Amino acid sequence: MMEPALSLQIATAVHHRIHTVTVRMDSVGWVVSGTKHLVTPDGGHRYPSGRVFVLPRGAQWEIVNDPAPQGRYVARLLCFAPELVEQFHRQFGQFVAVPAVQGCAGLAADAAFEDSYMRAVAALESEASSQALREHRALEVLLMLAEAGIVFASPGELGWAERVRRLIGPSPQANWTLERIAAAFAMSASTLQRRLAQEGETVSQCLRDVRLETGLMLLQSSALQVSEIAARCGYESHSRFSAAFRERFGFSPSQLRP
Template sequence: MRDVYVTTAFRGAARLRKPLLAKQTEKELSLVSTPVTDIASAPAQVIRIASSARHRVRTLSIREDLLVLVRRGRKALIAPTGTLSVSKNEVVVLARGTQWDVLNDPADESCYEALALAFSDEPVRAVAAILPPVRDELSAARTMDLDGELSEVIERTALALEAATVSPLLQRHRVIELLLVLGERGVRLKPVEQISWAERIRRLIALRPEEDWRIERLAEVFHTSASTLRRRLAGSGFTLAGLVREVRLETALVLLQSTQRSINDIALHCGWESHSRFSAAFQARWGFAPSVMRQRLAQNGAHLERLA
């Protein structure tokens, strides 16, 4: 089992590192095949990733505690303090609030494949209340070898979450079972004791990213004054403009990967009236144009269809 430690503070779009576009050889893409639902309504979210090309996403923020099982190829998690490599048949657990450059590589395989589970806070809190307290809760990332027991509980959890016939109660039970298995193996996730003001605002914006979000409107929603809300944001190191922009670009990334909506429709949904301005902002943030991602997704889908 290996640990890596990184700075976990996320301070908004204004402080993110810009992507290094010069002399890049890898395709900078993140290919997610499973439509994303509102994680607040489920104990966890299933994300299935597949790519026939080497791809990279820069400054990816982990919003929920995340487990990733690499089935084929290898993953690299790059931080200022070093690189954590995750090989085939290894599991990595990433703590919420961390930020990474992520490189997915088919390596010697025909494609890269991974299964990811993003855990909501409720089951994390439930498990924290059951297990005895420890000092070394997960603060960044930890890798584990995949054995029969861990593989079985991950698969069972993913299938339960994806099945329309499985009740929410049983889905929660499966997620808690997986978290208990992780906890008994030394991987303890930290529950969120209190949601920060920045996170409250981010979640509200995510519900309607196309809206014209102003501080006065948000203050009304949260039953406070605009000046008070502005001070709270400033004290956290965020600006409203930075939060709105980051949420819109993250939403656009997910919609491009998980839906068939047109790029223009996604741009409008995420608050851009100009297709060209959306494409420029998307490329500046993620390091590749929306059209490039769509082309690679189409190629990857055809590749997986041939494999089937």
């Protein structure tokens, strides 16, 4: 059963800039310490500790995570599954006239928001929580955002590249081939290739995205060694993972393992 949302904690004592991050799931983050910068050629947005940042799926940013001024960057992050966002729109139709967030948005993390946010985190991270409770807590955060004027767009039908990424996501280290992925969707390899091509994507691009984005997430949210992260992302060698990671994000994974 698909989780309604994911809960992550990003923590680092190292200043780093990440090139062109594509947001794959509607997300809301709470900066606990340090500062997050979202950078574009035209300027950017700054979120110091105590601020909440909201990123809709499909947005692209250069991201700077800066430990200053507290000396450590820490952010809690909730990422909402498309099914949950769709459920929100069905359940709370009164927000249909609120324009969907574009690019990014922000607000202060007041006591009420922090309370709702941490209840959602606790439910999502507890194995004892039922699916119904996890959905309820995650929907509560979406409702608080909506009442503050921040609403994610209704997902509609997922594209084929997104479906492929979601299939690969739980097991990026597996031996994924075009034929294996096509079989999971009960279609021929040529049909899958054609549908992805219509979106300007390929299976290899989707696989590379998932593996490197998983690597970035593990570097930011775990204490695993780079070699272990490389293996979990499907890379046979530390060096190949590091080279691909540097090319994609603009810095070496070892930078986050001082």
